[in-house]
Amino acid sequence: MLGTWLTTEEWLLNKNRNAHLTKEQIKYELKAYLRVNKIILLPRGVFGDDDTNGHIDNMWCFVKPGVVLLSSTDEESDPRYERVVKAFTVLSNCTDAKGRKFEIIKLHIPGPLYTTNEESSGFIQVGEAKRGLPGTRLAASYVNIYIVNCGIIAPQFGDPKWHDEVVRVLS
Secondary structure, X not given: OOOEEEEEHHHHOOOOXXXXXOHHHHHHHHHHHHOOOEEXXXXXXXXXXXXXXXXXXXXXXXXXXXXXXEEEOOOOOOOOHHHHHHHHHHHHOXXXXXXXXXXXXXXXXXXXXXXXXXXXXXXXXXOOOOOOOOOOEOOOOOOOOEEEOOEEEOXXXXXXXXXXXXXXXXX
């Protein structure tokens, strides 16, 4: 058993998950279930990811052992900026289960995307699901990818700054 698993504290410690357990108890259980010996917790997920309570898939992903993609922005006015800086700091000061420092590839977050009137009007309330009101910023991210044999399935957002093209070339 030698591996690393990464998630966010925002997701892992959300009151809707394992509220009866401490952070250390949850990490212990995860190590046993996932058969890993290292758990790394980033503070929070991408801003606006209220649907999944800050799930990791919009903030970070492994691309190969020791190499990670990290959602990034250099725009200090972006509400995601502080979260990105904190995530980068944590990853820069961590090693994986084999003691390797992470190689961090920053992948720019697409320009702000917002829920449209049409999308919001098609919402059907089920349980406690949150309705995306028109104008709500979406948690769009290029790191929410799926790696398959001989390829990568990556999102495209029609970003006017050509970030879609950068992701296509990387894929």
